[in-house]
Amino acid sequence: MASLITQVKSKLFIRSSQKSMHALDGAYASLLRGRSLDFEDLRPYEFGDQVRDIDWRATAKQGEPLIKRTKATRMHTVLFLVDSGRGMKALAEDERSKRDLVVLLTGALGFLTVRHGDDFSIIYGDSDRVRRLPPGGTEGALEHALRTIRQAIDDSDTPSDRDALLRYTARNISRRSIVVIVTDETPMSDDTDRLLRRLKVQHDVLWLTVRDAEIVVAGSARASAFDRAVDPGLARTAPGHRRDVDSGWGIPDFVHGDAEVMAELAALEEADTAHRDEVLRRHEITHAEFGGQDTAVATLLTMLNRRSHARA
CATH class of the missing domain: 3.40.50 (Rossmann fold)
Incomplete structure (x- = not known):
C-alpha cells in the first residue's frame, strides 16, 4: 500500500517547484511558532512570508528581499x-x-x-x-x-x-x-x-x-x-x-x-x-x-x- 504521507507530499510539492511548500512553511511558522530575538539565519523572501520578517538592512545590501529567521522559544x-x-x-x-x-x-x-x-x-x-x-x-x-x-x-x-x-x-x-x-x-x-x-x-x-x-x-x-x-x-x-x-x-x-x-x-x-x-x-x-x-x-x-x- 502506498504511503499516505507520500500522497500528501504530492499535493504540497506541486508544479515541481517548491513555492507552495515554502508558502505553507512561512504561513505555519508565522502562525504557530514562538518568536524570539535570537537570530538564526537569512533566506530569500518567498510568497507567503510576512513583511514584518524582512531584514531591510540586509535586503538593501543584497538587492533582494531577505527574511530574518529567529530561533523558536517554545514547542507547540x-x-x-x-x-x-x-x-x-x-x-x-x-x-x-x-x-x-x-x-x-x-x-x-x-x-x-x-x-x-x-x-x-x-x-x-x-x-x-x-x-x-x-x-x-x-x-x-x-x-x-x-x-x-x-x-x-x-x-x-x-x-x-x-x-x-x-x-x-x-x-x-x-x-x-x-x-x-x-x-x-x-x-x-x-x-x-x-x-x-x-x-x-x-x-x-x-x-x-x-x-x-x-x-x-x-x-x-x-x-x-x-x-x-x-x-x-x-x-x-x-x-x-x-x-x-x-x-x-x-x-x-x-x-x-x-x-x-x-x-x-x-x-x-x-x-x-x-x-x-x-x-x-x-x-x-x-x-x-x-x-x-x-x-x-x-x-x-x-x-x-x-x-x-x-x-x-
Whole structure:
C-alpha cells in the first residue's frame, strides 16, 4: 500500500517547484511558532512570508528581499480532533471520498507540524467511542496516525458525534495546544457552542469543514452525507442512485428537478451555514471550507495567512 504521507507530499510539492511548500512553511511558522530575538539565519523572501520578517538592512545590501529567521522559544502541540463517524464515508463536493480529503487535510498540517519540530496528537471517534493516539513528532508516527484515521472511518457503522470529541478534549487536555477540528457540515448544536467557548479559554482553535457532495438536482441543491449506491462510473449518469450514509435512505428519482425541494434544501443549508459561521465568528475561531482535494492546499494556505495576519 502506498504511503499516505507520500500522497500528501504530492499535493504540497506541486508544479515541481517548491513555492507552495515554502508558502505553507512561512504561513505555519508565522502562525504557530514562538518568536524570539535570537537570530538564526537569512533566506530569500518567498510568497507567503510576512513583511514584518524582512531584514531591510540586509535586503538593501543584497538587492533582494531577505527574511530574518529567529530561533523558536517554545514547542507547540497541534491536536487534531477528527470526525471518523460513518458520515465520512460519503462524498465530498468534488465527488471524491470525504475520508480521503480528511486524511489529506490532517496529513498536510501534520507534515508541517513535524517539519517544524513540533508535536502532534490525534483524537478521533464517532458516537460509539472516542480514542486518542499518543503524541508524535516523526513522519512515521504521522503515517500511522493517518492510516488509523482512514481505517476508523472505514470501520465505523455509527453516526458522527462531533460534540463527543470536543467534550473529551475539554475534560482531558489541560496543556495549551493548537486544536484543529476536522469535521463536516453537520449542523452545530447548543452543546457545540458551549464546548467551543470552553475550549477557547485554554486553546487556540481552528475549524476545517469538509463540504458534502451535491445532489444532482439541476446542479444547485445540496444534502449532507450522501454516497454512491452504485458503481462510481454510473453515478454521474444516474443521479437518483444515491443514498444517505446514516439512514440508508435512497433518494427517489422523482425528487430530482423538483424546484420546491431544491428551494427547501437550499434554505436549510443557508440557515445551518449562517448559524455555524456566527458561532465561529463570535468565538474568534479561524474557519475554512474544503470542497475537494485539488483545491485543498490553496485553501489551507489562504486560511493560515488570514489567521497569521489577524494575529499580527
